[in-house]
Amino acid sequence: MNPVIENIKARRSVRLFDGRKIDKKTLEALIDAARWAPTGMNSQPWRFVVAQGDEFRKKLSALALPRYKKWLEKMPQELKAMRQEVDEKTGDPAYYGAPVVVFVIGKGMTSDFDCAMACQNIMLAARSLGIGSCWVYIGQLPLDDAEMRGALELKEGEKVYGPLVLGYPKGNFPAPPPKKDPPVKWL
Numbered sequence: 334m335n336p337v338i339e340n341i342k343a344r345r346s347v348r349l350f351d352g353r354k355i356d357k358k359t360l361e362a363l364i365d366a367a368r369w370a371p372t373g374m375n376s377q378p379w380r381f382v383v384a385q386g387d388e389f390r391k392k393l394s395a396l397a398l399p400r401y402k403k404w405l406e407k408m409p410q411e412l413k414a415m416r417q418e419v420d421e422k423t424g425d426p427a428y429y430g431a432p433v434v435v436f437v438i439g440k441g442m443t444s445d446f447d448c449a450m451a452c453q454n455i456m457l458a459a460r461s462l463g464i465g466s467c468w469v470y471i472g473q474l475p476l477d478d479a480e481m482r483g484a485l486e487l488k489e490g491e492k493v494y495g496p497l498v499l500g501y502p503k504g505n506f507p508a509p510p511p512k513k514d515p516p517v518k519w520l
């Protein structure tokens with residue numbers, strides 16, 4: 334199979350990591366891959382915050398945990414059951430103990446689309462280097478905290494996409510969840 338399509342199909346959301354760090358050069362290569370995403374009017378409306386220091390990541394996880402518990406209380410039983418296994422395994426339901434969290438931050442008319450594509454570029458590039466990733470919307474929960482907003486230097490009108498967690502998977506990349514045949518109308 335074509336290696337690009339193979340890589341697209343091999344990307345998986347990874348939620349268990351082996352604890353290895355990702356070196357700076359590799360992280361730079363992932364951010365470089367992001368900037369090649371298409372953007373409305375070539376606006377490139379993004380900036381990236383790469384959290385790799387242990388202390389900062391621990392603070393993020395500690396802030397996320399009580400917020401996550403509150404959020405989960407309101408969720409249907411089915412979702413609670415789904416979350417239980419991975420929550421127990423990682424003890425970090427927002428960031429899964431990943432060594433790196435990337436916040437993609439954007440502002441502008443097309444930034445929702447542009448930044449989502451930048452995120453996908455990062456995740457695909459990561460997969461091609463044997464690095465697991467996961468878009469963790471839940472990882473936005475601590476962003477009501479003033480210190481966090483300060484650390485990310487969030488300005489009026491800016492939105493956060495992802496964040497993405499990155500790390501080397503513990504064991505193999507997980508098996509794919511069921512992927513449906515999409516409805517397609519051919520004209």
Ligand SMILES: Cc1cc2nc3c(=O)[nH]c(=O)nc-3n(C[C@H](O)[C@H](O)[C@H](O)COP(=O)(O)O)c2cc1C
Nearest residue numbers: 344345346347348427467468469470471472509510
């Ligand atoms: C917008 C978006 C938000 C997501 N938020 C979370 C999240 O908060 N936590 C999580 O574990 N996975 C999250 N995911 C990952 C999805 O659960 C995952 O992509 C889906 O189950 C399909 O699995 P796959 O990525 O391995 O194909 C998110 C994915 C997207 C695109």
